[in-house]
Amino acid sequence: MEISVKINGTPQKHEIEPRQLLVDFVRSTAGLTGTHIGCDTTSCGVCTVLLDGVPVKSCTVFAAQVDGHEVATVEGLKSNGELHAIQKAFTAHHGLQCGFCTPAMMLVGAAFIEENDNPSDDEVRWAISGNLCRCTGYVNIVKAIQAAAEERRAQ
Amino acid sequence: MYPSSFDLTVARSVAEATAALSEGGEDARILAGGQSLIPMMKLRFAFPSLLVDINEIAELASLERQNGELRVGATVRHADVAASDLAFGAVAAAAPWVADPLVRNRGTLVGSVAHCDPEGDWNSVLLATGATVQIAGADGSERSIPITELIVGPFTNSLGEGEMLTAVHVPVPSGASGGAYLKLERKVGDYATVGVATHLELDEDGRISSAGIALTSVAPSNLKATEAESVLIGESPSGELFAEAASLTADAAEPRSDIRGTAEWKRNVVRVYTRRGLEQALSQARSS
Numbered sequence: 156m157e158i159s160v161k162i163n164g165t166p167q168k169h170e171i172e173p174r175q176l177l178v179d180f181v182r183s184t185a186g187l188t189g190t191h192i193g194c195d196t197t198s199c200g201v202c203t204v205l206l207d208g209v210p211v212k213s214c215t216v217f218a219a220q221v222d223g224h225e226v227a228t229v230e231g232l233k234s235n236g237e238l239h240a241i242q243k244a245f246t247a248h249h250g251l252q253c254g255f256c257t258p259a260m261m262l263v264g265a266a267f268i269e270e271n272d273n274p275s276d277d278e279v280r281w282a283i284s285g286n287l288c289r290c291t292g293y294v295n296i297v298k299a300i301q302a303a304a305e306e307r308r309a310q
Numbered sequence: 311m312y313p314s315s316f317d318l319t320v321a322r323s324v325a326e327a328t329a330a331l332s333e334g335g336e337d338a339r340i341l342a343g344g345q346s347l348i349p350m351m352k353l354r355f356a357f358p359s360l361l362v363d364i365n366e367i368a369e370l371a372s373l374e375r376q377n378g379e380l381r382v383g384a385t386v387r388h389a390d391v392a393a394s395d396l397a398f399g400a401v402a403a404a405a406p407w408v409a410d411p412l413v414r415n416r417g418t419l420v421g422s423v424a425h426c427d428p429e430g431d432w433n434s435v436l437l438a439t440g441a442t443v444q445i446a447g448a449d450g451s452e453r454s455i456p457i458t459e460l461i462v463g464p465f466t467n468s469l470g471e472g473e474m475l476t477a478v479h480v481p482v483p484s485g486a487s488g489g490a491y492l493k494l495e496r497k498v499g500d501y502a503t504v505g506v507a508t509h510l511e512l513d514e515d516g517r518i519s520s521a522g523i524a525l526t527s528v529a530p531s532n533l534k535a536t537e538a539e540s541v542l543i544g545e546s547p548s549g550e551l552f553a554e555a556a557s558l559t560a561d562a563a564e565p566r567s568d569i570r571g572t573a574e575w576k577r578n579v580v581r582v583y584t585r586r587g588l589e590q591a592l593s594q595a596r597s598s
């Protein structure tokens with residue numbers, strides 16, 4: 156079947172099989188490998204993409220289901236050659252170690268600060284509770300998301 | 311991991327969905343949020359030949375109050391319920407505790423109800439609040455049954471071929487009422503080790519006019535504690551009364567020892583959570 160989808164703002168058409176998973180579509184068909192595959196069993200959240208602005212686990216959505224919708228990945232965070240506030244904050248606050256969970260954490264963070272631009276520690280931790288990080292212990296991830304929220308607030 | 315091949319119909323209306331379902335026969339399935347079905351298909355526990363995607367049916371996306379009921383359409387996500395001011399009592403209490411934020415963004419309340427996983431949270435809430443489910447059939451028929459008649463057993467509902475759920479209706483009490491959902495989980499986002507939904511309504515004299523208690527993860531299906539409910543009705547709330555109801559609820563539970571804990575311990579958690587849940591429901595009712 157053929158699907159039409161906007162990926163990071165660019166309209167695209169692709170021929171796919173109904174059983175193709177969105178994560179595989181994004182990585183192999185669209186060639187955007189910033190979206191990772193971890194558990195492949197809906198547990199870790201590293202495959203997070205934004206579907207119409209909402210963070211979802213792309214290993215648990217069929218590519219066919221994004222027909223007519225918009226998908227955003229970590230590659231789309233940057234705009235006009237400038238890093239997104241969340242990317243700057245993750246850099247400044249050392250919000251990553253190995254970086255495997257980072258694209259997903261930043262997408263969840265970017266969507267979250269649009270809803271809450273002054274979050275407490277607990278609110279951030281709750282928002283990222285679908286995303287596992289095996290390295291950082293989360294402390295700097297929380298700080299980075301709060302810093303990005305502050306930046307958002309200032310805008 | 312990839313599921314085995316299947317055909318996909320993206321339905322644009324309920325009529326289209328039920329027609330496709332009945333044409334597909336017993337190997338056809340509805341695809342709602344996919345947060346239970348897709349993992350099962352990837353593990354090849356399920357291998358439907360046809361999926362009928364209902365996510366593009368606009369009329370199923372509404373969450374509203376009408377005719378004294380909270381109506382949750384078939385594509386309303388767990389996150390929509392958690393964010394809504396219309397949710398109340400046990401419904402509002404349970405929503406943030408279903409799965410994790412990413413699964414809540416995609417998974418649906420109605421899909422969870424259809425799935426009949428004894429570890430699913432929503433069916434306990436619906437049993438406690440006396441909800442009904444709305445069913446559409448392929449011939450354009452519509453019917454409504456109480457949640458007690460939908461749940462047949464573990465992962466088994468009473469829907470016939472070509473039938474689907476279009477909505478869940480939860481009655482909104484007109485008088486003083488309150489509810490709670492207490493869930494013990496090993497880690498954030500986990501299924502319940504024990505979950506207890508409670509619901510109370512009070513009459514003008516402060517007596518209990520309606521009571522609901524139901525359990526998650528401690529029986530082959532979500533379990534309605536009918537005996538405990540009946541000792542509450544018509545009585546004035548008291549610590550002793552709640553303790554009696556809690557112990558009847560614990561007696562009714564059928565927990566099994568597993569990796570999450572022993573049966574004996576879970577039964578005790580049921581008792582403690584039922585008492586606490588009733589107390590929370592009562593204080594909410596008194597301040598409502």
Ligand SMILES: Cc1cc2nc3c(=O)[nH]c(=O)nc-3n(C[C@H](O)[C@H](O)[C@H](O)COP(=O)(O)OP(=O)(O)OC[C@H]3O[C@@H](n4cnc5c(N)ncnc54)[C@H](O)[C@@H]3O)c2cc1C
Pocket residue numbers: 196197198339340341342343344345346347348349384407408409410413416417418419420421422424425427429430431432469473474475476499500501502
């Ligand atoms: C990591 C993880 C953690 C989870 N934790 C919890 C938890 O703590 N508590 C909890 O309750 N659940 C939990 N879940 C399950 C989650 O809530 C699912 O969203 C829910 O069980 C199914 O809803 P769905 O919309 O995703 O349905 P789907 O996966 O699309 O469908 C599930 C089943 O119901 C059928 N179905 C769906 N909609 C209809 C309909 N309208 N009419 C007829 N049949 C229908 C489908 O055919 C399928 O058989 C978890 C899931 C994951 C992946």
Ligand code: FES
Pocket residue numbers: 191192193194195196197198199200201202203212213214215
């Ligand atoms: S890869 Fe999708 S949740 Fe882990």
Ligand code: FES
Pocket residue numbers: 250251252253254255256257287288289290291
């Ligand atoms: S930085 Fe390594 S998993 Fe998060």
